[in-house]
Amino acid sequence: MSRPNAESRPDPWRIPVIVAQIPDTGLHRKLEASVAERQAMAEVAGLREVLSAQADFDVVPKSGGRIQVTGQVRARVGQTCVVTLDPIESEIGEEVDLMFAPEAEARRLADLIEEGEDAAEPPQVIDAPEPIVNGIIDLGRLATDALFLAIDPYPRKPGVVFEAAVTALDPEDHPFAALKALQQKKQGKKKGK
Numbered sequence: 001m002s003r004p005n006a007e008s009r010p011d012p013w014r015i016p017v018i019v020a021q022i023p024d025t026g027l028h029r030k031l032e033a034s035v036a037e038r039q040a041m042a043e044v045a046g047l048r049e050v051l052s053a054q055a056d057f058d059v060v061p062k063s064g065g066r067i068q069v070t071g072q073v074r075a076r077v078g079q080t081c082v083v084t085l086d087p088i089e090s091e092i093g094e095e096v097d098l099m100f101a102p103e104a105e106a107r108r109l110a111d112l113i114e115e116g117e118d119a120a121e122p123p124q125v126i127d128a129p130e131p132i133v134n135g136i137i138d139l140g141r142l143a144t145d146a147l148f149l150a151i152d153p154y155p156r157k158p159g160v161v162f163e164a165a166v167t168a169l170d171p172e173d174h175p176f177a178a179l180k181a182l183q184q185k186k187q188g189k190k191k192g193k
Contacts, residue, residue, distance in 0.1 A: 012040030015140035017059060019067060019100075019132055026060035029139055037140075042077075045148050048087060049078035055143035057096070066129060067100040067137060073146040079155040088157050094150040100137050101129035 013033050033041065033053035042050045057071035075092045101109065110128035 011138065011141045011144065012044055013037045013053070013140035013144045014138055015143075016136045016138050019065075019135050019137060022059055022061055022067065024061060026058060029055075029057045029059065031055040031057070031139060031143060033140075033143075041144060041147070044144075045077075045151060047077050047079060047151070050147075051076040051078060051089065053143070053147060055096075055139065055146075057139055057142075059137070059139070062099070064105065065102045065132075066105075067132065068098070069100065069137065069139070069142060070097045072096065073143045073150075075147050077147075077151060079152070081157045081160060082154045083156050083160045086157055088155055090152060090155055092147060092150045094146045096142065096146050098142065099127075099129040100132045103131040103133060105129070106131035 015029070015031055017027075017029070031054060033050070038050040038053055041053065042048065053073070053075040055071060055073045057069055060068045060070075062068050073092070073094045073096060077090050077092060079088055079090055080086070081088050100106075106129045113128050
């Protein structure tokens with residue numbers, strides 16, 4: 001998942017979870033972005049503002065060192081209507097269900113999926129798991145990515161419809177009108193001789 005300017009800016013919302021410290025029963029995390037984190041998110045996403053951002057995640061260990069993260073991200077963002085240019089607010093609610101695996105395992109599965117795309121049968125795994133980088137899963141980044149992917153790139157105020165201006169065509173205003181005028185002018189000169 002990539003975001004605008006992801007390489008040039010640090011992640012605006014960081015909540016690292018150390019995989020080795022996740023209990024066998026899993027853990028539940030309720031997150032809420034601070035004012036500074038919301039301002040940084042707005043800058044990265046090119047939004048007028050992020051009024052609120054919360055996430056609710058269940059982090060559960062699975063076999064083979066994999067970790068499943070499920071939950072929901074909710075936010076209220078300030079945007080600009082693409083039709084009226086008025087400020088508007090949008091509600092976002094995005095479900096999250098991702099599997100994470102150790103980096104080497106995630107790469108191996110991604111390669112298998114790529115090879116399977118050439119095969120006649122569809123692969124058993126639909127999406128490769130996300131890599132666990134340096135033994136950490138960053139729930140803040142996960143929430144930010146889900147939020148950014150859910151933002152409407154062309155927000156409109158409720159009930160506003162873009163209508164192109166329709167102008168009636170003048171019957172004398174067509175590509176051959178100039179030729180017609182020249183022809184009439186030429187015929188007028190012939191009659192005047």
